[in-house]
Amino acid sequence: MTASPDDGAWAVEATDIVKNFGSVQALRGVSITARAGEVTSIIGDNGAGKSTLIKIIAGVDKADSGQIRLFGEPVEFHTPEAARAAGIETVYQTLGLIEDLTIWQNLFLDRELMVGLPPFRFLNKRAMRAKALAMLSELDVHIPSVKARVRGLSGGQRQAVAISRAAGWSSRVVIMDEPTAALGVRETAKVEELIHRLKSRGLAVIVISHNFDQVLRLSEQIWVMRQGSVIEGLRAADTSGEELVALITGASTSSRG
């Protein structure tokens, strides 16, 4: 949107991010970048610090030190709301949706459309249902009814709703933690399609994944993490699954610290 992949400005630029949990060094000075209109993948073994890193970018956790720039602007988020207000949306692996609420309630949670004047402001349910339907159809997501509760949806449908929620607002960056981990083959393909659509709309998409085939298929840029550090940054076109496995397991070391 404001920055094209070619003008040199990064959508997200995280520099020297350090995070300790007690005596555990979760992140030891991590730097990554992500471009608008691209999918940027972060890969690494369990405990490599991927989730901690995206939680910091998303404002859920606070870094001990380091800097984050969003489209060139230095930003500091203390809450997820602040990150969201700046255009960063996150789809969590486990913190996806509220099962007992309906699809439209989930799509509009904390962004409810209201009618009336304070203190008598009421939910504009009709408008939210209509807009929820529009949001889902815009991304070609098929759901029986926006009035259905999330509990009754399949994993793929849930993820589609969660991604629609992330993409449906004036977001510029969408972060996804293992978006297809719990999905079957067909549903995974659907979600990957959805990710492609977000990318082609000019969003910067950051994905955590364990699936190397998927990473190579989906992304332009790959960051490899190990034990709290980024050990390599690669263009997806220039690498292979074997190289990624070698980097993650430590069979191959890299030039970067």
Added chain:
Amino acid sequence: MPDSKTSGVATMAAPEAPSLTRRIGFTLKSPYFWANWTVVLALLVALIVFWILSPDTFLTPYNISTILTASAVPAILVIGQAFVVMTAGIDLSNAAIVTLSAVSFGAMFAAGQPLVLCILVAVVMGFVAGSINGIVIAQFKINDFIVTLGMLSLAQGVALVISNATPVQVISEPLATFALGKVGVVPYIMIVAVALLIIAQVVLTQTRFGTHVLATGGNSETARAMGVRTKAMKISVYAISGVTAGIASIVLIARIGAAEPSMNTSLLLNSVAAVVLGGVSLFGGRGNIVGPFVGAILLTMILNGLIVAGVPQYYQFIAIGVIVMVSAILVRTAK
């Protein structure tokens, strides 16, 4: 539902839209339907049973009025408890807060303060005690069970100190009128309870606050990640529970004409039972206010019906216990 053996005929008849029978079948299989309607069905069944048991005395205008009068205090109290349980919490201190608010009212009244001020003090006491519950639970992340159990003792103790363990007679013309007046068979105090019910139900279903309460109960961590101020929601529901306890105390004083420092244990048990009967998930995230409200009336009606039918008093406890367990089984849904 798949188009297989069970609904083959219906699907052939209406290939496009789901037929009425299928929709009814689907509705009857939905746990949400049962959670919402069990209490109403139970109320109807109880009405019929007691009517058969005592055909001449149970469904008289006098007795209906008696049931509604006795229902008002538990029905008001259950509104707050329902909000708390929807956040996956529980308030074990609500009945003790009723006592605290009542004796605060009594102390003010005995000191010759105007009625309006007494009422205000009762409500504020409830609000303060409830807020303390909420703040300790949300801010210090202490188990709701422990905190409200502590408040139960705390509020009861303060009530005993304030009242010096003696009841205060509250003789007030307006309060007496309020307690005894009726529109048809419906006592004024029940009208107040219904008014509170309507406000609460609107707040739950038509406001952002209500949605956020349900979101907090459904999944607190997810709700927080989605921007819901879950701590504020938790504090608010306990404050609401405190306020309903304060209001309930005023109705209680109006009914008995005195502010008593006695424990109201049965009020606590009834409020929890009514919430379960009313289909509010004890895991939070799901429920409405009307169900628990009807549940509170149902429990009062069962006690009344047993008395009218001449069942010895001790069996009433057994009946309530069985009803609560059976209803919990009926409304249970997988989590």
